[in-house]
Amino acid sequence: MLSAPDPGAFLGLDAADCGPESKGVVIPVPYEATTTYMGGTKAGPAAILKASRQVEYHDEWLEDEAQRFGVRTLAPVLSKEDPRKLADTLEALVGEYLDAQRFPLILGGEHSISLGSIRAALKRHPDLVILHLDAHPDLRDEYEGTHYGHGCVMRRVFDLGAKIHAFGIRAISPEERDFYLTQSTATCITARDLLPLTPLDRVDRILQDLPAGPIWLSWDIDGLDPSLVPCTGTPEPGGLDWFTVSELLLRLDAAGKHLVGAELVELSPQPNQHASDFACARLAHRMLLAGLRSLERRM
Numbered sequence: 001m002l003s004a005p006d007p008g009a010f011l012g013l014d015a016a017d018c019g020p021e022s023k024g025v026v027i028p029v030p031y032e033a034t035t036t037y038m039g040g041t042k043a044g045p046a047a048i049l050k051a052s053r054q055v056e057y058h059d060e061w062l063e064d065e066a067q068r069f070g071v072r073t074l075a076p077v078l079s080k081e082d083p084r085k086l087a088d089t090l091e092a093l094v095g096e097y098l099d100a101q102r103f104p105l106i107l108g109g110e111h112s113i114s115l116g117s118i119r120a121a122l123k124r125h126p127d128l129v130i131l132h133l134d135a136h137p138d139l140r141d142e143y144e145g146t147h148y149g150h151g152c153v154m155r156r157v158f159d160l161g162a163k164i165h166a167f168g169i170r171a172i173s174p175e176e177r178d179f180y181l182t183q184s185t186a187t188c189i190t191a192r193d194l195l196p197l198t199p200l201d202r203v204d205r206i207l208q209d210l211p212a213g214p215i216w217l218s219w220d221i222d223g224l225d226p227s228l229v230p231c232t233g234t235p236e237p238g239g240l241d242w243f244t245v246s247e248l249l250l251r252l253d254a255a256g257k258h259l260v261g262a263e264l265v266e267l268s269p270q271p272n273q274h275a276s277d278f279a280c281a282r283l284a285h286r287m288l289l290a291g292l293r294s295l296e297r298r299m
């Protein structure tokens with residue numbers, strides 16, 4: 001049987017740009033264990049890496065490129081175990097790179113992979129804020145018989161003590177809505193809150209209540225509108241537009257926010273639908289670049 005070809009390094013960078021001193025670290029985590037609707041997220045990281053070979057090095061929105069920092073792509077973190085076991089593995093791995101003053105970008109995989117990385121970041125930055133892009137709050141205490149699946153991940157993150165600032169939310173249970181209303185450290189900007197605003201004003205609205213402190217980007221690609229990325233497990237209509245997320249990454253940069261790490265999850269690639277893969281690769285580069293520039297300012 002033929003195995004899938006190695007997708008290679010992020011952006012197709014040459015070995016000279018991927019050395020151990022690279023400030024950017026891309027961590028593929030093709031994990032899929034608790035997905036409830038359409039599966040396929042385990043193929044997400046390889047599809048993003050493959051599409052990233054076609055991404056222009058120069059990011060025209062941030063007017064800069066990640067290549068100049070060096071970007072190392074690690075071997076995929078493979079696991080078929082319980083999300084809690086994977087969390088232990090990722091906590092140790094991500095912690096190692098945070099301690100070495102690197103910026104980690106994790107490519108999922110389903111959203112349940114967030115727990116370990118965020119735990120690593122939170123131990124080093126107790127006032128960490130999760131800037132959470134998603135169609136779904138993922139705040140259920142338990143879902144389909146597990147407390148650690150993709151529908152519960154932000155609840156577990158909240159339990160760790162991280163602040164959550166969610167935006168793009170548009171599929172929410174009454175319990176999750178009450179959770180946002182009653183917990184001062186979990187806030188939510190729904191898709192409807194953003195509806196009357198232009199993309200630039202949407203960015204202001206998202207940044208307006210963002211608590212001060214170090215930031216972790218936990219971005220589920222289904223936060224974007226499915227017209228941009230249809231290939232995801234639960235494509236909810238009415239999502240964020242490209243210009244808002246692009247401008248948000250630029251303004252986070254300009255606002256001097258301290259980005260600690262990022263993850264992009266829930267791409268579920270399908271044959272002949274490469275626009276989704278490419279949009280994720282493009283967004284992943286922009287997230288990484290914003291993070292690397294933030295790191296550079298602190299050095």
Ligand SMILES: [Mn+2]
Pocket residue numbers: 134135136220222223266
């Ligand atoms: Mn989601």
